[in-house]
Amino acid sequence: MDLALRRDPVRHARNTVRRHLAAVGLTADGGPVVKELIDAAALIAGELVSNACRHTLGPEAMRLTWDSTCLVLDIDDPSPLAPVLVPEDLRGERGGFGLQIVESLAEWWCVVPRVEGKTVRVCIGHPQLRVPLGPPSRYRSGSPSCPVMSRTPA
Template structure:
């Protein structure tokens, strides 16, 4: 049974492709411990896409943030140091024709809602790309 109290975790990651695997496994553990095993598969996919974009398209560090808000919303987000907005494919044809860039299309398809916001913290600029899934 999912917890009725809110919680949040952050995982700071280096710019390294191995961070995607570390993020997925960490997220799986967090969700399992909190009784949200039914969300693990979709959450892992979403987190992997967000972190992969952060690592692949930027040169600096990144972070994964996971937040649970009762009664049933899981927010997954990735911060990176590049303030440029994400560029998801706009049509199915664009997704099918693209050689890369399908990650945000998967996020749009699998999440209930997604978005991004520019961030400035401690003199650093960047963005936070997030999505939410509900525990039905």
């Protein structure tokens, strides 16, 4: 989905995630577990698009795929710089919470460099379909969904 020329790309991303998941049969009527997945995916999409709007020239595209272990959300933007988790003591009125939210809801996230920019890739797990993913980690090298890491954990 192209996000580059959207008037309100954050709202559009959240709504698109909800519509896409509903189209494949994942709705809030599916119970609390499915509702949790939908809410997490919409919130993460909004946070990543917001970060791209704030820290780059804006988001370019969003993709959703299911890789049998998780819902994979990709957000492309034109900047080669990886997002940075803001230390807790520097978060405040002006922000700094977005990537912390992503990290708390996602199984893992990573950055895949592109020729002109990057893709921020997030795995949003479904608790009832969870396959062991290894120890919790922001970055998990060797993941079939994220073969290239732009940096290693601190």
